[in-house]
Amino acid sequence: MPSTASATPSKPAPTRSPRAVRGGRALCLVALAAWAAGDATIGVAADAAAGRAKAQACAACHGANGLSARPDAPNLAGQPAIYVAEQLRAYRSGRRRHEVMSLVAQPLSDTDIEDLAAWFEAIRVEATPPPG
Numbered sequence: 001m002p003s004t005a006s007a008t009p010s011k012p013a014p015t016r017s018p019r020a021v022r023g024g025r026a027l028c029l030v031a032l033a034a035w036a037a038g039d040a041t042i043g044v045a046a047d048a049a050a051g052r053a054k055a056q057a058c059a060a061c062h063g064a065n066g067l068s069a070r071p072d073a074p075n076l077a078g079q080p081a082i083y084v085a086e087q088l089r090a091y092r093s094g095r096r097r098h099e100v101m102s103l104v105a106q107p108l109s110d111t112d113i114e115d116l117a118a119w120f121e122a123i124r125v126e127a128t129p130p131p132g
């Protein structure tokens with residue numbers, strides 16, 4: 001009879017990919033928690049000013065004005081609100097997955113998403129193509 005006494009002791013805890021985003025994620029979650037806790041307001045329509053305040057939680061990666069602060073994060077400035085909102089809903093529902101953004105989007109309410117999308121859309125960007 002083979003002994004089963006030594007059957008798989010403790011498996012190593014599943015680790016998530018140790019990436020440089022960790023610090024950013026922690027920072028972001030703290031910011032999100034703070035704003036979720038204070039979110040007692042009732043939003044009816046998209047409010048870009050409210051979105052601006054909420055977007056402080058995004059600035060570490062997407063930049064203070066929606067121009068990316070990191071090579072792996074896209075610019076959000078000037079993106080149509082409908083696109084930004086759709087992507088955030090997709091991350092929130094799991095239709096679109098990303099190790100950071102899926103977490104970031106999780107606690108967002110529909111109002112948060114509309115406000116954030118309105119803010120990023122409201123930022124004007126100028127494109128200068130290379131000469132030639």
Ligand code: HEC
Nearest residue numbers: 024025028057058061072073074084087098100101104116
């Ligand atoms: C820790 C860094 C980080 C933070 C904080 C962060 N993001 Fe992101 N975000 C990313 C990265 C990286 C991607 C690219 C993900 C991918 O490839 O799907 C991304 C993608 C997105 C996209 C999709 C853009 C596109 O062109 O499809 C949106 C929208 C977005 N983020 C919004 C936000 C908002 C709103 C916040 C704040 C509430 C936020 N992000 C906070 C890193 C971050």
